[in-house]
Amino acid sequence: MENSVTGRAALRAFGWFFAALSLLALLSPPGATHDEWYHAGSIWCGHGVRQPYCQDIGIIPEYGHSALTNLDAKNCQADIRSPLYCPTPRIGLSRPLVNEGLYPPGFYFVLSWFVVPSADVSFFLTRIASAMIISSVLAVLFWALPQRHKLVLFLLILTSFSTTGYYLFASINPSSWTALGVGVAWLAIHAALSPSAVNKPRRFGAGMVGVVAVLMAAGSRWDAVSFLALSVTLTLLHVGFTHFPNRRRLILSLVFVGVLGFGLLLELVAPFAPLESLRRLSTFAIGQRDNVAFFSDNLLQGLPNALRSLGTVPTMSGILLPEVIYIGHLMILGFFVSRTFNQTEKLQLFGFAIVSVTVSLVIMAQVSLNDNRDSGGVEPRYVYPLLVFLVGWWYLTGPEDLQRRTAQFLRPAAIANVLLFVLMAFTVAERFVDRQTSGLRLLPEGPDQWWWTWMPVGPNVIVLLAPLSLWLFFRETLKLLGSTSLQNEMV
Helix, strand or coil: CCCCCCHHHHHHHHHHHHHHHHHHHHCCCCCCECCHHHHHHHHHCCCCCECCCEEEEEEECCCEEEEEECCCCCCCCCCCCCCCCCCCCCCCCECCECCCCCCCCHHHHHHHHHCCCCHHHHHHHHHHHHHHHHHHHHHHHHHHCCHHHHHHHHHHHHHHCCHHHHHHHCCCCCHHHHHHHHHHHHHHHHHHHCCCCCCHHHHHHHHHHHHHHHHHHHCCCCCHHHHHHHHHHHHHHHHHHHHCCCCHHHHHHHHHHHHHHHHHHHHHHCCCCHHHHHHHHCCCCCCCCCHHHHHHHHHHHHHHHHHHHHCCCCECCCCCCCHHHHHHHHHHHHHHHHHCCCCCCHHHHHHHHHHHHHHHHHHHHHHHHHCCCCCCCCCHHHCHHHHHHHHHHHHHCCCCCHHHHHHHHHHHHHHHHHHHHHHHHHHHHHHHHCCCCCCCCCCCCCCCCCCCCCCCCCHHHHHHHHHHHHHHHHHHHHHHCCCHHHHHHCC
């Protein structure tokens, strides 16, 4: 069946998604996201020394590799029951650490175009610029995809774009582009290469979106290259099996040789060599956990560590989200995973196993490098991109009657997702305007509680408008999926 979604309709639907992210971006003050001053300083200096944004870049003994910027940068952390009040000298100058090869320069270079003389306005502009780029990529992808791939993309958004996802996409953390690129680039590539009813312009559009998403991910985090290699390898394997079902052994052999060749290339050119990371996993010192304890612990806890992204937000000062958010998102994901299990497709479980082990290895490499093989896992955003890919892979390799198995549950799940988003938005806003109370209340809106002095409304209005925009996105997108039964239920 020919793809009937117009570009205008797709942009209108994902325009509401962009509105939800932009409003969510307002609910956090500058410096709220994890390592935000580091990323802000790197963005301010994304084009090198520029007056008045980035006035000097260099190594200062007491600061390290840092830059003099027109920011009042100061990391602020406090107990969740205490006011998050960390006053700065307000001189409009500070020297935050900036990027020196720890991250690729692409993310910082692009967002640097949106920096203006006002630091507060620049924070908002860079956040919404990133959200706009993410929303635009998703809109064009939704327009270009065949019908089944459209449903997979919607399910992916519905069940894996939870608290960590929404918060990252509304931030200036490079992990947002990593999650997007790793999470959807493979889907675009699969649609461009698979036999389908879409015409050549849309097939070409899907391929171009895939290239853009790959570049976004590769330009945001170095480990994204390895993540992309995994997702593209599994994608090509599935496409090859679809086109040549009688030559699976040959396809497996070609994929194996390709993986070895790409691994060798990464070892030669990547800043963080994969083999060195693997060697580090099996090396331990006196007092550290041995290999049996280290490997078994992380293999058992790897996927649960990634699933914590369904109920946490990556902020500098801890925010304790209500447990119902995590349970709710986990139930939504678990329900659709069980509904889309395909007993006849071995690649579904094969991909699940490969990605799950990779998640554990990534966590192990991070813990081995930074935490001396300690226990406890890592902040979920590090492996969140792999979780998004894993969820999408599961749906794409699901049963042929994917639409029939999921259609009647999409709208109730979307309503539940929006309700959980309400709680997340309120909790984030409450933490930054005042303190967490573990209850619902009208938020104070005095001059000490609202960090955007130029805004004509306060945080309570934003907390209400953001979920409304998200619901309008889900409603419009459900209509575009083309299910008559769903269209009749729309309010």
